[in-house]
Amino acid sequence: MDGSLEIGRVFGIPVRLHFTFLLVIPLFAWIIGSQIGLTVDLIEGIFGIPIDRTIITQEYIPYILGALVALSLFFCVFVHELAHSLIARAKGIKINSITLIIFGGVASMEETLPDPKVELPMALAGPLTSLGLGILSFILVYIIDALVTSAPFAGVLVYGFGYLALLNVLLFGFNLLPAFPMDGGRVLRAWLAKRMPLHQATRIASDIGKGFAILFGIVGLLSFNFLLIIIAFFIYVGAGQESSMVTTNFLLQDVSVGEIMSTDLRVVEPTMPLYEVIRLMYTTKHLGFPVVDRGELIGIIALADIHRTSEIDREAMHVRDVMSHQPVTTLPPTASVTEALKMMTMQNIGRIPVVENGQLVGIVTRTDILTVLELKEMN
Numbered sequence: 001m002d003g004s005l006e007i008g009r010v011f012g013i014p015v016r017l018h019f020t021f022l023l024v025i026p027l028f029a030w031i032i033g034s035q036i037g038l039t040v041d042l043i044e045g046i047f048g049i050p051i052d053r054t055i056i057t058q059e060y061i062p063y064i065l066g067a068l069v070a071l072s073l074f075f076c077v078f079v080h081e082l083a084h085s086l087i088a089r090a091k092g093i094k095i096n097s098i099t100l101i102i103f104g105g106v107a108s109m110e111e112t113l114p115d116p117k118v119e120l121p122m123a124l125a126g127p128l129t130s131l132g133l134g135i136l137s138f139i140l141v142y143i144i145d146a147l148v149t150s151a152p153f154a155g156v157l158v159y160g161f162g163y164l165a166l167l168n169v170l171l172f173g174f175n176l177l178p179a180f181p182m183d184g185g186r187v188l189r190a191w192l193a194k195r196m197p198l199h200q201a202t203r204i205a206s207d208i209g210k211g212f213a214i215l216f217g218i219v220g221l222l223s224f225n226f227l228l229i230i231i232a233f234f235i236y237v238g239a240g241q242e243s244s245m246v247t248t249n250f251l252l253q254d255v256s257v258g259e260i261m262s263t264d265l266r267v268v269e270p271t272m273p274l275y276e277v278i279r280l281m282y283t284t285k286h287l288g289f290p291v292v293d294r295g296e297l298i299g300i301i302a303l304a305d306i307h308r309t310s311e312i313d314r315e316a317m318h319v320r321d322v323m324s325h326q327p328v329t330t331l332p333p334t335a336s337v338t339e340a341l342k343m344m345t346m347q348n349i350g351r352i353p354v355v356e357n358g359q360l361v362g363i364v365t366r367t368d369i370l371t372v373l374e375l376k377e378m379n
Helices: 019-034 036-047 061-090 116-148 153-174 183-193 197-222 226-252 274-284 304-308 338-345 366-378
Strands: 005-011 013-018 093-099 104-109 288-291 296-302 353-355 359-366
Touching: 005 093, 013 019, 013 366, 019 061, 019 093, 019 288, 036 061, 036 153, 061 093, 061 104, 061 116, 061 153, 061 366, 116 153, 153 226, 183 197, 183 296, 197 226, 226 338, 274 304, 288 359, 296 304, 296 353, 338 353, 359 366
Parallel strands: 013 093
Antiparallel strands: 005 013, 093 104, 288 296, 353 359
C-alpha cells in the first residue's frame, strides 16, 4: 500500500504503518481525553467499580491516557488482523503484509478465488480474537481492583483496561455486521456461496455492504462523525472492487491466453520511421506493436511511447528511439487470462506478447480480455 513504512515482521509477515495512522492517534487522544469524565462514569456504571480520579483528571493526563488507549486499541486491531492472516496462511494463502491505517488494519493476501470452507473460519478468526481480548481486559479490571492497593494508580489501570474491554467488544460486534468486505460480510458471502455460484454470492454480499456504507455515510454526516464517513467510503469502494475482482476471476478462471490471443500479428522493425508506425496505427486501429529484429522480439512500441516525444522530432525518429527497452513481459499460450490481466494491472501495460518455444505466436490485449469477459457475463 502506497504511503506505508515497514516497521517489522511478525511470524514472517511484514507489518506496515500507513501515514494516516500517525494522523489518527492524536485525533483519538484528543477525543478520549476531552471526554474523560463521561467515559469514567460509563466504565464505573458497567463494571460497578468506583474509579479514583486523582491522576486521571490532572492537567494533560487525560490526553496522555487517550493516546495510550488509542495505541493499545490499534495493537488489538493488529492482533485481530494477525489472527486472520495466520488462519489464511495455515490454509495455504500467501500473506503479503499487514498494514495499520486510519480506520484499523488491513491484511493484504494473495488474490485468489475465495473458498467458502476457508473464508468462513478466516473471517470469524478476527472478531473472535477481538472478543477474546475484550474478555481478557474485562477480567483484568477486576484483578487490578482486587490486587492494586494504590487507589489513584488502580483508577488509571481500571479505566484503561475497562475502556479496552468496551472497545474490543464493540470491535467484535461492528466487524460482524454483514457489511461486505468487513468480516461479517465475508461470513455472509461464505454462507451464500454454499447455495449459489461464488460471483453471485459476492454480488449480493457487495450490494448489502454498499447499503450499510450508505447508511454509515448518512449517520456520519448527520452526527458530524468524520471517521464514520471515511469507513463508509472504504466499505463502499472496497465492496465494489472486490465484487468486480471476484466476478472477473470466476468468469475467466478456465480461459487461457492461447484461446483469446490475436494470431494475425503486425510487427515492426526497430528501423521503421515513426511516422510509418503512426500511419499503421491509423489503418489497423491497433495502438501497440511488438518490435522484432531478425526474428527476435526486442521490445514493444505503444501510442504512449509516441506521446512522450515532441511532434517536431517525430519526423526524424525511428521505432528504436522511442520503444520500451526494458525486458519485454511475455506469457506462454497456456497461461491463464487472469494472470495476464493481473500483470497488465501491476505493470500498467495494455498488451502482452505471447511466446512459445522462443517464437512470437500472438499478442493479448486488455481489450481482448474485457471483450471475452463481457461475453462470459452474458452466458
